[in-house]
Amino acid sequence: MMELSAISEILNTAAKRSAIQQEWLRQLAQAGSGAGTISKDDLAKQTDEFLELLGAALRSGSTDVDAPPFKPLREFLEDISRSRAQLQGFSSTETAIFIFSFKQPLFEQLRALHRADADGLTKDVWAATRLVDSLGMHTVKTFQLTREAIIRRQQEEMLELSTPVVKLWEGILALPMVGTLDSARAQVVMESLLNRIVETGSQIAILDITGVPTVDTLVAQHLLKTVTALRLMGAECIISGVRPQIAQTIVHLGVDLQGVTTKSNLADALALALKRAGYTVSH
Amino acid sequence: MDVVQAPLRSPNDIVLARQLVRRAAQEAGLSLVDQTKIVTAASELARNTVVYGLGGEMTVQLLQEETRKGVRLSFVDQGPGIADLELALTDGWTSGNGLGMGLSGARRLVNEFEIHSRVGEGTRVTITRWK
Amino acid sequence: MAEHIPILRIGEHLLVSIQVDLHDQMALQLQDDLTAAIQRHSAHGVLIDISALEVVDSFIGRMISDISGMGRILGARTVVVGMRPAVAITLVELGLSLPGVETALTIERGMAQLRAEEP
Numbered sequence: 001m002m003e004l005s006a007i008s009e010i011l012n013t014a015a016k017r018s019a020i021q022q023e024w025l026r027q028l029a030q031a032g033s034g035a036g037t038i039s040k041d042d043l044a045k046q047t048d049e050f051l052e053l054l055g056a057a058l059r060s061g062s063t064d065v066d067a068p069p070f071k072p073l074r075e076f077l078e079d080i081s082r083s084r085a086q087l088q089g090f091s092s093t094e095t096a097i098f099i100f101s102f103k104q105p106l107f108e109q110l111r112a113l114h115r116a117d118a119d120g121l122t123k124d125v126w127a128a129t130r131l132v133d134s135l136g137m138h139t140v141k142t143f144q145l146t147r148e149a150i151i152r153r154q155q156e157e158m159l160e161l162s163t164p165v166v167k168l169w170e171g172i173l174a175l176p177m178v179g180t181l182d183s184a185r186a187q188v189v190m191e192s193l194l195n196r197i198v199e200t201g202s203q204i205a206i207l208d209i210t211g212v213p214t215v216d217t218l219v220a221q222h223l224l225k226t227v228t229a230l231r232l233m234g235a236e237c238i239i240s241g242v243r244p245q246i247a248q249t250i251v252h253l254g255v256d257l258q259g260v261t262t263k264s265n266l267a268d269a270l271a272l273a274l275k276r277a278g279y280t281v282s283h
Numbered sequence: 284m285d286v287v288q289a290p291l292r293s294p295n296d297i298v299l300a301r302q303l304v305r306r307a308a309q310e311a312g313l314s315l316v317d318q319t320k321i322v323t324a325a326s327e328l329a330r331n332t333v334v335y336g337l338g339g340e341m342t343v344q345l346l347q348e349e350t351r352k353g354v355r356l357s358f359v360d361q362g363p364g365i366a367d368l369e370l371a372l373t374d375g376w377t378s379g380n381g382l383g384m385g386l387s388g389a390r391r392l393v394n395e396f397e398i399h400s401r402v403g404e405g406t407r408v409t410i411t412r413w414k
Numbered sequence: 415m416a417e418h419i420p421i422l423r424i425g426e427h428l429l430v431s432i433q434v435d436l437h438d439q440m441a442l443q444l445q446d447d448l449t450a451a452i453q454r455h456s457a458h459g460v461l462i463d464i465s466a467l468e469v470v471d472s473f474i475g476r477m478i479s480d481i482s483g484m485g486r487i488l489g490a491r492t493v494v495v496g497m498r499p500a501v502a503i504t505l506v507e508l509g510l511s512l513p514g515v516e517t518a519l520t521i522e523r524g525m526a527q528l529r530a531e532e533p
Contacts, residue, residue: 141349145350187316191316194499194503197499198519201519201520203519225503225506228502228506228511229499229502229506230502231511232494232497232502232511232512232517233497233498233502233517233519234518234524294439297437297438298435298436301435305468316499316500316504318500319468319469319501319503320507322469323470323471323508327508330473388507388508388509388510389508392504392507392508
């Protein structure tokens with residue numbers, strides 16, 4: 001439990017609050033925060049809103065930064081933290097600087113308030129430190145989470161871009177199902193193939209499993225799902241790269257590939273696809 | 284929108300339920316496929332509630348955790364309840380009315396699936412899809 | 415409340431384009447209307463265009479299967495056209511593969527398919 005009434009009084013007195021803001025902005029300029037990425041105007045607006053929201057929260061009498069009265073302030077901090085995380089020039093240090101630069105100006109006001117009362121000053125400085133620190137931690141945490149989310153999203157986008165759906169011919173797509181068929185990637189790749197079918201109006205999809213070392217239940221199930229989805233959409237499917245051992249495995253697993261033609265290599269599969277698509281292959 | 288409730292009394296309510304869930308899924312930023320999955324799951328469960336649960340309601344909740352967003356749906360009825368839950372959740376089982384298909388299928392479409400049911404008291408199914 | 419989904423006649427074939435999120439009642443009505451139309455026109459084929467459907471649940475899936483089955487008894491083939499990728503993926507996950515139902519990517523292809531195997 002923190003005793004924040006003195007701080008509340010300071011923030012809710014116009015003159016004192018204004019003084020804090022001036023000093024805070026001066027500190028931020030000195031720390032070189034933003035290095036031109038955030039305009040002076042925006043910084044002024046942000047410090048203004050921070051003081052407004054903090055003042056309002058403290059006016060409610062609450063002293064717990066996780067409680068509802070502090071929600072608007074927390075959300076504001078999350079917003080500016082997120083926007084800084086997304087801008088190029090910002091590290092988590094600078095985001096923290098925004099908050100922690102607020103301490104000095106606040107302490108000065110507390111000093112002015114307490115004059116000779118050392119005890120009172122110590123108590124309030126301690127309370128102020130804890131308040132600002134917890135707000136600062138919250139901001140840094142959001143910054144890091146946003147950064148992680150950005151990295152994750154970039155990874156996903158890369159996965160989608162690197163998806164290996166190949167247009168072999170007009171109306172014929174091929175999907176080399178290489179190496180790792182881990183569930184998440186497999187899903188993305190399947191979606192990508194289906195979307196490309198629609199985008200290109202392709203009639204036939206060749207699923208090439210030449211590069212898949214072993215066909216186990218998981219792989220077989222994924223294959224079956226892809227085959228079924230293609231069929232439901234109205235596209236045809238040919239599986240290439242089926243070696244005898246794989247054919248055996250598929251039969252043993254009891255997987256019914258629903259009459260899908262299989263070929264041992266891609267070239268044969270392509271020849272068949274061309275025939276089905278109505279092309280004649282002449283030598 | 285944080286928590287929204289919708290009645291499930293007549294078959295028409297099923298369509299409304301789908302639209303409600305679609306909006307929530309979009310707000311949570313789910314991918315198109317994931318949106319489709321949860322809307323379809325909702326359709327299955329909503330129909331169960333209307334037809335077998337003799338009417339009930341659906342609750343839609345937008346979830347916002349630190350690192351992820353999601354949608355949580357609850358389907359509650361005070362109907363006859365399900366006598367053998369394990370059986371009802373088995374793939375391809377039907378009670379003669381197709382009840383089984385809805386549950387086991389819906390379960391595969393979501394990340395979290397919880398069901399409580401008591402004969403004579405009713406059923407509650409809660410499903411969650413995360414972004 | 416049951417509105418009727420329009421059924422177009424193109425030669426010996428019927429075309430139904432589902433544009434709206436189907437109420438259960440509308441789906442059942444469509445089933446009735448289609449089977450009646452197949453009989454009335456001695457249709458050889460039915461094209462069901464679902465390219466506008468964002469959701470196909472087990473009820474609609476069953477409807478499609480039933481239309482296909484009933485159509486076959488009445489001497490008509492059914493081709494379901496334009497299923498969206500997200501819908502296809504979801505149906506597969508649901509465990510519905512609509513066995514015995516013919517499919518095509520577009521209405522044009524579906525029509526060609528229906529005509530191709532005719533005597």
